[in-house]
Amino acid sequence: METVDPGEVGLDAGQLVRVREHLERRYLTPRKITGCTTVVARGCEVGWFDCLGKSDLERGRETAPDTLYRIYSMTKPITSIALMQLYEQGHFQLDDDVTRFLPEWRELSVYRSGTYPDFETTPLERPLTIKDLLSHTSGLTYDFMESTPVDHAYRRLGVGRRRDKPTQHLIEQLAQLPLEFQPGTRWNYSVATDVCGALVERISGERFDQYLERRVFEPLGMNDTNFFVATDDIQRFAANYERDSDKQLVMLEDPELSPYLEEPALHSGGGGLISTAADYTRFCMALANGGRLGDQRLIGRKTLELMTTNHLPGGSDLAPLATGQFSETTYDGVGFGLGLAMVVDVARTQAIGSRGEYFWGGMASTIFWVDPSEELSVVFMTQFMPSGTFNFRGQLKSLIYPALL
Numbered sequence: 001m002e003t004v005d006p007g008e009v010g011l012d013a014g015q016l017v018r019v020r021e022h023l024e025r026r027y028l029t030p031r032k033i034t035g036c037t038t039v040v041a042r043g044c045e046v047g048w049f050d051c052l053g054k055s056d057l058e059r060g061r062e063t064a065p066d067t068l069y070r071i072y073s074m075t076k077p078i079t080s081i082a083l084m085q086l087y088e089q090g091h092f093q094l095d096d097d098v099t100r101f102l103p104e105w106r107e108l109s110v111y112r113s114g115t116y117p118d119f120e121t122t123p124l125e126r127p128l129t130i131k132d133l134l135s136h137t138s139g140l141t142y143d144f145m146e147s148t149p150v151d152h153a154y155r156r157l158g159v160g161r162r163r164d165k166p167t168q169h170l171i172e173q174l175a176q177l178p179l180e181f182q183p184g185t186r187w188n189y190s191v192a193t194d195v196c197g198a199l200v201e202r203i204s205g206e207r208f209d210q211y212l213e214r215r216v217f218e219p220l221g222m223n224d225t226n227f228f229v230a231t232d233d234i235q236r237f238a239a240n241y242e243r244d245s246d247k248q249l250v251m252l253e254d255p256e257l258s259p260y261l262e263e264p265a266l267h268s269g270g271g272g273l274i275s276t277a278a279d280y281t282r283f284c285m286a287l288a289n290g291g292r293l294g295d296q297r298l299i300g301r302k303t304l305e306l307m308t309t310n311h312l313p314g315g316s317d318l319a320p321l322a323t324g325q326f327s328e329t330t331y332d333g334v335g336f337g338l339g340l341a342m343v344v345d346v347a348r349t350q351a352i353g354s355r356g357e358y359f360w361g362g363m364a365s366t367i368f369w370v371d372p373s374e375e376l377s378v379v380f381m382t383q384f385m386p387s388g389t390f391n392f393r394g395q396l397k398s399l400i401y402p403a404l405l
Helices: 013-028 072-088 130-134 151-158 169-173 192-204 210-222 230-234 277-288 301-307 392-403
Strands: 036-040 045-056 109-115 119-122 240-243 249-253 335-337 342-343 358-361 365-371 376-381
Touching: 013 036, 013 045, 036 392, 045 277, 072 130, 072 192, 072 210, 072 277, 072 358, 119 130, 130 151, 130 192, 169 192, 192 210, 210 277, 249 342, 249 365, 277 365, 277 376, 335 358, 376 392
Parallel strands: none
Antiparallel strands: 036 045, 036 376, 109 119, 240 249, 335 342, 342 358, 358 365, 365 376
C-alpha cells in the first residue's frame, strides 16, 4: 500500500513514532503479543503503515504489509454495508418483517422460562425487522455469552459454529429457538449479522461470498480478503495466540493446521473473513470518504449517514440497554447504528476522540475506527484472544489523536 509523508496529510510524524515505541515497550518486549500492524490514514491517503514483531513466533516469520489476519467480527461492518447496498436498490425497508425473506421464522417466539429443549415462550409483540438485525436489538444471542438458557441452547446445538454447514442450516436452527427478549427492547451482541449475510443471499440471489467479491472486494481492490486462506498464501497467514494460566503467550491456532485453510460451507457474515491491514484500510478509507474510494462507489453518502446514526431507543447509549457477557465495545457514551457503534458522548466514553466517530473490532484484538470530522481512519491488526484483554483502542486513540495537525 502506498504511503505519503505524514505531514502531507496533517499528521505529526514524531507523535506517530510514539505509537511504535508504546507497542514495542508495552506489548512486544514483554511478549504480551508477538506482532502487529498499525495504519493511520487521512482521507484517501495513508500517512503511517507500521509492521512490528512476528506474525508467527514459532517459525520466526516477520509481520509484513501482506500478513493475513483473522478479522472475526470486523467482518460485520462489511456485511452490513453489503445488505445496505441492497437497500439502496429498493429491495427492502428497515421496518420490513424479516419473515418476508425468511419464511422459516414465522413461528418465532420469546423466551419466558425453562431450559432446552423444554422452553416456555411468549409470542412476539411486534414483528422482528431488518433494522433489529442490523442494530443487534433482535433478541438473538451468541453461544459464548454463557448467561442464559437460550445461549446454553446455542452451545448445545453449535449454532453458528458449523463451518461445514451452509447458512441455511443456521437459519433453520434459529427458527427452532426462542429470542432472548422482545425485538427492539434491548441490545445483545449476536449472530444477527450472520443472518444479515443470509438476507444478502436471499435478496441478491447470489452466494454471500460471491456477492462480496463482486460488490465490495473487487471494486475496492481488497484482493487478499476472503473466507479462507489459499494454499499459496499459508506463509502469510499469522498464528493466533492466547495466554495460559501463568499468563505466558502460547499459540492458540497454528496457521498451517487452521480450519481457515479449507473453504467453508458457512460464509459467516458475522465473523468469517481473513484480511490484511492494507485491504481493511481501503474499506475504511471508502467509508471516511463518504462511501467512495477513487472512482468506485461502495455505498451512498446518505445511506452511510443513516448507518452511522444512533438507532438505539430514545437516542440512548448502550449502558442501560446492553445485555450479555461480551461485546466489542464499552457502553458509556456509545450508541449503535446499522452494523456499527459510534461515539455519542465523548466525555462519557472517557477517551479522546470525536462525536460521530464509528468503529468495531474482532475477537483476536483487531480494531478499526473512522472519524468523519477528521477524515481519519485507523486500523490495528494483531492476533491475540480474547479481545478486551488489553485496551488497544483506548491506548491507540490517546497516541494517534494528538498527531492530528
